[in-house]
Amino acid sequence: MIAVAMRSLAYVVLFASTVAAGADAVRVIETRSVPAEQLPVARSASHDLKLSLYAFKGSRWLPADIITAVVDALPLLTQCGVAIASADLRILDVPRRFHFFSTPVSRELLREFTVQKPALLFVDDTYSAPAYDAEAIGLSNAHERPELTNTIWFAYGARDLPLAIAHELVHVLSDNGDHSDAPDNLMRPGTAATQTRLTDAQCNRLRIVAEANGLITRRAGVAGRK
Numbered sequence: 001m002i003a004v005a006m007r008s009l010a011y012v013v014l015f016a017s018t019v020a021a022g023a024d025a026v027r028v029i030e031t032r033s034v035p036a037e038q039l040p041v042a043r044s045a046s047h048d049l050k051l052s053l054y055a056f057k058g059s060r061w062l063p064a065d066i067i068t069a070v071v072d073a074l075p076l077l078t079q080c081g082v083a084i085a086s087a088d089l090r091i092l093d094v095p096r097r098f099h100f101f102s103t104p105v106s107r108e109l110l111r112e113f114t115v116q117k118p119a120l121l122f123v124d125d126t127y128s129a130p131a132y133d134a135e136a137i138g139l140s141n142a143h144e145r146p147e148l149t150n151t152i153w154f155a156y157g158a159r160d161l162p163l164a165i166a167h168e169l170v171h172v173l174s175d176n177g178d179h180s181d182a183p184d185n186l187m188r189p190g191t192a193a194t195q196t197r198l199t200d201a202q203c204n205r206l207r208i209v210a211e212a213n214g215l216i217t218r219r220a221g222v223a224g225r226k
C-alpha cells in the first residue's frame with residue numbers, strides 16, 4: 001500500500017513540474033571546448049567520438065575540474081581504437097531543480113533542451129536510491145525514460161572521476177551493464193587506479209554497438225571489423 005501511495009505521489013509531482021516547465025527557458029551561457037592538443041592522439045583509431053558535456057550555472061561543479069577529469073579519462077577510451085574528435089562543455093542556465101538528477105525532473109529537462117548524445121551531465125546530487133556517484137542510461141535500459149537515452153549523470157563529489165567517466169561511457173557506448181571480475185579491468189564494479197584495461201571483446205562490442213547506435217562514426221577508409 002505504501003508503494004502504491006508513493007507511486008501516485010510521484011505522478012502528482014511529475015505533473016506539477018511539467019506544468020511549471022513551460023515558462024522556463026534553458027539557456028546555454030558558455031561553451032568551452034577542450035583544446036585539440038589536449039585530446040589524446042589516436043592515429044590508428046577506426047572511429048571518432050564527439051563528447052558533449054553539460055554543467056549548470058551556479059552548480060558546485062567547477063568547469064575546469066570537469067574538463068581536467070574528462071581529459072584524464074579520454075586515453076582509456078582510445079585503447080579501443082576510438083579517437084576523441086571533440087569534447088565541448090556547455091554551461092546551462094536552468095531552474096535550480098534541474099541541478100539534481102531524478103528520473104522525472106531530468107526527463108523534463110531533456111524535453112525542454114535537446115542534448116547531443118552521448119551526453120555527460122554534471123549535477124549537484126542525485127535523488128536516485130541507491131544514490132550512485134554516476135548513473136549511465138543506454139538504450140536498452142531507457143524504455144521507461146526515453147529522453148534519458150545515452151546520457152550519464154555524475155553527482156558532485158563522484159569518486160575517481162576520470163575512471164568513472166570512462167567506465168560509464170563504456171556502459172553507454174556498449175549499451176551494456178555488464179561488469180568484469182578481471183583484476184585490472186576498467187569495468188570492475190568499483191573504480192580504482194589500477195583498473196584501466198579493456199579486453200578485445202569489450203572493445204569490439206563497444207565499437208559495433210556504438211556505431212550501430214550512432215554514437216561514434218567510422219573513419220573514412222576504415223573497413224568494418226567483425
Ligand SMILES: [Zn+2]
Nearest residue numbers: 167171179189
Ligand atoms: Zn558499472
